[in-house]
Amino acid sequence: MKPYGTLIAAVIIAAVAGGTVPAAMAADAHSHAAGAPTALALDHGKRWTTDAPLRLRMSELRALMAPKLAAVHAGTLAPAEYQALGAEVEAKVAAIVAECKLPPAADAMLHLIVADLVAGADVMQGKTPGERAEGAHRVVTAVNAYGRYFNHAGWKPLG
Numbered sequence: 333m334k335p336y337g338t339l340i341a342a343v344i345i346a347a348v349a350g351g352t353v354p355a356a357m358a359a360d361a362h363s364h365a366a367g368a369p370t371a372l373a374l375d376h377g378k379r380w381t382t383d384a385p386l387r388l389r390m391s392e393l394r395a396l397m398a399p400k401l402a403a404v405h406a407g408t409l410a411p412a413e414y415q416a417l418g419a420e421v422e423a424k425v426a427a428i429v430a431e432c433k434l435p436p437a438a439d440a441m442l443h444l445i446v447a448d449l450v451a452g453a454d455v456m457q458g459k460t461p462g463e464r465a466e467g468a469h470r471v472v473t474a475v476n477a478y479g480r481y482f483n484h485a486g487w488k489p490l491g
Contacts, residue, residue, distance in 0.1 A: 369440050372481050379483040380438040385431035387484050393424045393449070394475055397468070397490055404468045414464040418456030421471055425449050441481060448474035 374380070382390075400417060403409040409417075425446055434442060448470055454460040455467025472490045479487040 369444065372441060372444055372477055374481060375437065375441075379481055380441050381435060382438075382482050382484055383433055386428060386434065386442070386482070389424050389428045389431070390475065390478050390482075390484065393421065393471075394488075394490060396420055396424065397472055397475060400468070401472070401491060404465050407465065409465070409468075411458070411464065414456040414468070415458065418453040418459075418467065421449060421453040421456070425453070438482075445474050445478050445481075448477070 396417070400409060400413070403413070428442075428446065432439075432442070451460070452467045452470030452474065455462040455470065456464050457467075458464070476489040478484070479489050
């Protein structure tokens with residue numbers, strides 16, 4: 333995520349520091365140019381390449397969300413728990429932005445996932461409007477999309 337890493341890092345750092353980062357701004361920070369992809373797609377029928385930092389952080393995101401899903405679905409996750417979960421998602425995303433080094437085409441696809449992760453985290457934290465459970469669902473959807481579109485051996489989607 334090198335070429336736009338500074339801009340993306342600034343957006344993520346602002347979010348982690350407690351500033352509001354609207355979903356539209358997060359999406360803008362992840363677009364490279366007018367020709368940037370707007371929907372996830374495979375790389376000529378194959379999943380995109382990953383690197384060790386991306387696989388590590390996405391595994392951590394999956395492990396972070398998995399034990400919370402039952403409470404999210406039951407409607408029993410407290411606002412403070414959503415707040416903490418959203419902050420942890422943002423911290424993992426910041427680490428992805430700082431550490432991940434993918435080829436440009438794979439990076440462009442990853443930006444779509446990152447934008448959804450940030451948008452979901454913002455809703456969970458109450459930074460942007462929406463039901464906190466919807467924010468969690470958006471994060472889960474992004475985590476599962478990562479597994480469908482990126483090559484990560486042994487990846488298991490969230491239920």
